[in-house]
Amino acid sequence: MKIGFIGVGAMAQAIIQGLLNAKFVPAENILVHSAHKAHYENYAKQYGLTAEATNQQVAENSDLVVLAVVPAIAADVLAEIRDQLSTQKTLISIVSGVSLNRLEELTDYNLPILRSLPNINSQYGQGMTAVAANENLSGDRKAQAIAMYEATGSVSELSESQFAAFSAISGSAVAYVDFFIDSLSRAGVKYGFTKEMATQIAAQTTLGSAHSLMASGQTPAELIDKVCSPGGDTIAGILAMEQAGFLPSIIKGIDATIAKSTGNNG
Numbered sequence: 109m110k111i112g113f114i115g116v117g118a119m120a121q122a123i124i125q126g127l128l129n130a131k132f133v134p135a136e137n138i139l140v141h142s143a144h145k146a147h148y149e150n151y152a153k154q155y156g157l158t159a160e161a162t163n164q165q166v167a168e169n170s171d172l173v174v175l176a177v178v179p180a181i182a183a184d185v186l187a188e189i190r191d192q193l194s195t196q197k198t199l200i201s202i203v204s205g206v207s208l209n210r211l212e213e214l215t216d217y218n219l220p221i222l223r224s225l226p227n228i229n230s231q232y233g234q235g236m237t238a239v240a241a242n243e244n245l246s247g248d249r250k251a252q253a254i255a256m257y258e259a260t261g262s263v264s265e266l267s268e269s270q271f272a273a274f275s276a277i278s279g280s281a282v283a284y285v286d287f288f289i290d291s292l293s294r295a296g297v298k299y300g301f302t303k304e305m306a307t308q309i310a311a312q313t314t315l316g317s318a319h320s321l322m323a324s325g326q327t328p329a330e331l332i333d334k335v336c337s338p339g340g341d342t343i344a345g346i347l348a349m350e351q352a353g354f355l356p357s358i359i360k361g362i363d364a365t366i367a368k369s370t371g372n373n374g
């Protein structure tokens with residue numbers, strides 16, 4: 109099986125690294141093309157991938173064609189490769205905010221298409237990806253497309269109406285969690301730690317908390333209560349964070365993310 113990537117930016121590279129780590133396909137079966145020749149050619153050389161000279165060649169020579177460009181140019185790129193796509197190939201889009209219906213409209217209503225929303229943690233096998241298939245994608249072909257993401261982490265099949273919210277609390281939230289870690293780290297610097305040490309402490313604490321949450325099967329609120337000793341330090345911190353608007357600021361950020369992604373339509 110050959111997997112072609114059109115666009116080799118941050119997200120495509122994370123998926124590619126995840127696939128290479130998982131040995132999902134041989135490196136040369138991963139085909140790439142993007143706008144910046146020097147960049148994608150060097151990248152392909154570095155990892156033993158196949159660099160194609162055009163987007164059309166990627167589409168022509170791949171079984172799974174992954175559209176990994178920004179939403180603003182998705183329509184142009186699909187117009188460029190439309191003739192190379194066929195019912196024997198699966199188009200996989202990672203483009204935020206572009207629906208299956210719009211992808212069909214821009215290509216062909218008979219094509220098997222998987223709309224997906226991965227996150228950048230796919231690079232280390234810890235991704236969280238939402239997928240939705242159109243009516244033309246079923247059985248083994250659908251399983252094959254989903255298996256690509258299973259090789260890089262967890263996968264949830266969702267209704268498209270849930271994609272924007274999923275993207276905000278998963279795709280974008282990788283950055284928000286890092287923002288939180290960086291905020292903890294800066295607090296550590298305020299109290300005398302080096303940035304490097306504070307970041308290591310904050311990142312390990314975040315990793316450990318996520319692990320404990322998933323391993324215990326308890327809710328975050330139950331775990332918060334365990335840490336808040338009666339009359340203790342943590343409850344004082346929680347109350348001060350709430351007074352500063354911690355929860356409303358997160359909800360506002362997620363609202364803004366959803367509003368932006370629902371404005372994308374390729």
Ligand SMILES: NC(=O)C1=CN([C@@H]2O[C@H](COP(=O)(O)OP(=O)(O)OC[C@H]3O[C@@H](n4cnc5c(N)ncnc54)[C@H](O)[C@@H]3O)[C@@H](O)[C@H]2O)C=CC1
Pocket residue numbers: 114115116117118119120141142143144163176177178179181185202203204225226227228279280
């Ligand atoms: N970065 C992330 O964490 C996530 C990104 N996405 C989606 O992935 C897509 C790509 O995002 P990023 O990787 O962040 O952007 P990026 O800017 O890092 O990558 C875009 C790639 O497209 C290439 N490109 C530009 N014009 C092209 C053309 N005409 N033909 C072929 N390639 C072309 C660029 O050279 C670059 O390699 C977006 O649609 C975004 O919504 C989805 C989930 C998470």
Ligand SMILES: O=C(O)[C@@H]1CCC=N1
Pocket residue numbers: 204275279280
């Ligand atoms: O920021 C973005 O537009 C993309 C979509 C989800 C994560 N990154």
